[in-house]
Amino acid sequence: MPRLPRKSAFLSAARSQVGALHNEASSQGVRILYDTMAIELLHGDEGIRGVQVKEKGRSKTILAKAVVMASGGFHANVEMRTKYLGPKWDVVHTRGSRYNTGEGIQMALDIGALSAGNWSMAHAVTGDRYLPDFQEGFQRLSYPFGILVNSDGQRFLDEGADFRNYTYAKYGRLILEQKDNFAWQIFDGKVSHLLREEYKGKQVTKVKANSLEELADKMEGVHKEQFLKEIARYNAAIDEAVPFNPNEKDGRGTKGIDVPKTNWANRIDTAPFEAYAVTCGITFTFGGLKINEQAEVQNTMYQKINGLYAAGEAAGGLFYDNYPGGAGLMAGAVFGKIAGEQAAHYVKSELTEKV
Structure with missing residues (x-):
């Protein structure tokens, strides 16, 4: 899977672009009204x-x-989200601009x-379960290299269906559909070096262990026995004859399990093991x-x-x-x-x- 520039590079480019547009607007005599x-x-x-309009409170x-x-x-807009998107969308984390309220x-x-x-x-991504709304660093998008489990310890989506750019905006709502609206992303020591920069920040809900049993004990709200059985089923289903290649859709998938993984499937068997608590975050609406x-x-x-x-x-x-x-x-x-x-x-x- 191709490596993308660090998020800070994107933010820097975006700020530079906004600055250039503001300068051009000013040179053309355009007034920008704040508040x-x-x-x-x-x-x-x-x-x-x-x-x-109301400018600084005055009509x-x-x-x-x-x-x-x-x-x-x-x-x-919590009310409009619930009205048009449906139940549970009032409790999702809110990304993007706090001022996109539909007026x-x-x-x-x-x-x-x-x-x-x-x-x-809506555009709904997977991100940190406990990070406050409108804060940078919410997304957790290296899931194609690991697995996601819900509170029952069960996988519920194909983490390797496609490159993350083609799945990340819809997988958030699949997490929202799970009991208590959360999941855990699981990775082992073989793939931890592939995780994106967003996994290394200070405000990351993460647990780490040297065994899967210890990891399960640390994963809040997850059924331990079912989780360990799910890992065993998943590991046994991987076609290891196909080589792992993170830079392309490698076809290294699973066989014979209800929820397949199509690409980038690896046995979760190498310590240290890491798990990240995630939930749904909404970026923007489609209507x-x-x-x-x-x-x-x-x-x-x-x-x-x-x-x-x-x-x-x-x-x-x-x-x-x-x-x-x-x-x-x-x-x-x-x-x-x-x-x-x-x-x-x-x-x-x-x-x-x-x-």
């Missing part, structure tokens, strides 16, 4: 007329011919916008507003709402059931550029018509 919350879209028969009207809705989804989408729906996409699904190829928001008559555009997680219909890593960044960049260009063209055409 400002949009509360209502102003809308008439001809289309968008502006936005009602204010901003008149505008066009508005780009790039306010994210509703992953940080932008709701404001558009209130003026007749059409909803789109998979409103009952949003219906847009066309020009990023124009559609109404319930499938007609564009003049002057209203959407990009990023506010736009629905891009992801269903699963999500490939990095696709959200690309979607935001592509539809953000389209929305901005189209909004500018629309305003210019409106001004030209009135001259």
Whole structure:
């Protein structure tokens, strides 16, 4: 499995990109309002007329011919999560921005916008069981090299179904479906050097032991006897004739057990043994507003709402059931550029018509 840059490198690149965008916006005369919350879209028969906001607690009207809705989804809104995603989603850990609470989408729906996409699904990863919300270092994504067990000591998913970039955003909700909404990731000494940087931080819920029996005693909430039997079944099912290769889908899997492991299967038999307590963390939601190829928001008559555009997680219909890593960044960049260009063209055409 290809090694990825350290998380700090990603964060550094992201901050540099944001800084560059802010500098460019400033050079173009764009004002950025902080401590400002949009509360209502102003809308008439001809289309968008502006936005009602609260700036530092004071109501204010901003008149505008066009508005780009790039306010994210509703992953940080407990009520909307429970309403649309269903039971248990009110207790998941929240990643991403704490301000993605769905008001932008709701404001558009209130003026007749059409909803789109998979409103009952979300980007949900496996991460530390006890790390507080909105904190960096939550994810635990080296599971393809080990196994996951629930409180009954049983495996419940194919850890090696594919590269983690193609499974990590859906495996969180499989953990949420388990009793008490948690699991343990198990690794042995043969693969511990393959674990990602996120496993080495100070805020990691981890136990370590020199035997599986000792490890089971330390794993909070897990049925010890069933866990040890599950390990024995798993170890016996591995096809060791196939060589292990962490850099590709190696086909080293299991045979004859109810929950298979398709790739990267190794016997868990070499001390020291490590276990990491994990749960479900939500990154963003899939449901949003219906847009066309020009990023124009559609109404319930499938007609564009003049002057209203959407990009990023506010736009629905891009992801269903699963999500490939990095696709959200690309979607935001592509539809953000389209929305901005189209909004500018629309305003210019409106001004030209009135001259």
